[in-house]
Amino acid sequence: MMKKIGYGLVGLVLVAAVGALTLYMNPKLAERLILKPSDGFDLASVPPAPDYASPDAWAALPDRQDNADVVPPESGAKDNQATALVDVFFVHPTTYYQSDMWNARYDEPGVTTEFLEDGVLRHQAAVFNGSAKVYAPRYRQATLYSFMGDEPDTYAALAFAYEDVERAFDHFINNMNTGRPFILASHSQGSLHAMKLLEEKIAGTPLANRMVAAYIVGYSIPEELGADGISPCADEYSTGCYLNWNSLTSDAKTTGWKQTTKIWINGRLEPIAGRKITCVNPIVGILGASAAQSENIGGQPFADAEESIRPVVPGLTEATCTDGMLIVSPPTDDDGLTFGVNGGDYHIYDYNLFHMNLRADIARRIGAFWKL
Numbered sequence: 001m002m003k004k005i006g007y008g009l010v011g012l013v014l015v016a017a018v019g020a021l022t023l024y025m026n027p028k029l030a031e032r033l034i035l036k037p038s039d040g041f042d043l044a045s046v047p048p049a050p051d052y053a054s055p056d057a058w059a060a061l062p063d064r065q066d067n068a069d070v071v072p073p074e075s076g077a078k079d080n081q082a083t084a085l086v087d088v089f090f091v092h093p094t095t096y097y098q099s100d101m102w103n104a105r106y107d108e109p110g111v112t113t114e115f116l117e118d119g120v121l122r123h124q125a126a127v128f129n130g131s132a133k134v135y136a137p138r139y140r141q142a143t144l145y146s147f148m149g150d151e152p153d154t155y156a157a158l159a160f161a162y163e164d165v166e167r168a169f170d171h172f173i174n175n176m177n178t179g180r181p182f183i184l185a186s187h188s189q190g191s192l193h194a195m196k197l198l199e200e201k202i203a204g205t206p207l208a209n210r211m212v213a214a215y216i217v218g219y220s221i222p223e224e225l226g227a228d229g230i231s232p233c234a235d236e237y238s239t240g241c242y243l244n245w246n247s248l249t250s251d252a253k254t255t256g257w258k259q260t261t262k263i264w265i266n267g268r269l270e271p272i273a274g275r276k277i278t279c280v281n282p283i284v285g286i287l288g289a290s291a292a293q294s295e296n297i298g299g300q301p302f303a304d305a306e307e308s309i310r311p312v313v314p315g316l317t318e319a320t321c322t323d324g325m326l327i328v329s330p331p332t333d334d335d336g337l338t339f340g341v342n343g344g345d346y347h348i349y350d351y352n353l354f355h356m357n358l359r360a361d362i363a364r365r366i367g368a369f370w371k372l
Helices: 009-024 027-032 111-123 152-176 189-202 255-260 352-371
Strands: 058-060 087-091 133-137 182-187 211-217 241-243 262-265 268-271 319-322 325-328
Touching: 058 111, 087 152, 087 189, 133 152, 152 189, 152 262, 152 268, 182 189, 189 211, 189 262, 211 352
Parallel strands: 087 133, 087 182, 182 211, 211 241
Antiparallel strands: 058 133, 262 268, 319 325
């Protein structure tokens, strides 16, 4: 066991441990764990809105030093944001799991921000910096319990969080992107919001012609999403499509992923209820594919307090799409790959396990986009 866990790993561990409850535990038990806010959702008491014209409303910007700039040591990867011709709009996952309120402040202090900046930016958003300028908005994210319960407050909190993401995306398109090609990217709660952006702000509009791909990862994203003209990425050169995967072991529970997870579909939030889930294998970039361990060119364990970021490990895991889930089997003798794993759910490792393959996938799809 590591003596000290740093750079957001503690937070990611706690989020993951509670996050497993999101999918597998019933609301009454969650309430007993004091995850549910004591007061109902009330628009009159929500925190102040972020001003997306201010740099303070962004967790990552390409012209500012932040943790989305990091690259794995000794990997050959580079931060090419200064010269990149493509942008990425990255919507972060849940890093707020308190019960004080339904929606966090966009600049929520303490561990919520630490988890975002030291964990999520380093290990998720940074995977795009070799090929794209990284823009990651802060937003008034819904607390973790919003994914557990089924009462109206949970739906209201998630819909409210989306409103910030939508405003951030509009500001990004109108004031930052300046007509360039872009990538939509996200994880977990961020992917719920990205799902709606894809359906309502991109599909069927001129923006669809500028979208290289959407990496809406770590959520139950149906293959039949209802996004006009936008479908799962069929192969490694597909563009204008979306990728999704959820990393689990073969014996992990999947009921939550397949039945109860809330999704945006047909213009409203409702349970996924057995719809077929998208699985694009991140090692090879192909829908429904399998990939051998030897094809994984480098995954990335979480760092401890003495390391800002760890080197990548080739052959970290194989991956097989099975019934909409991505079945993986990483090593269990490395603390940087086991913290936060609950019941075989590698949710917080969805990007880590395939770091170098994702860098290659992003570059390859951008290359294919320019050739169209």
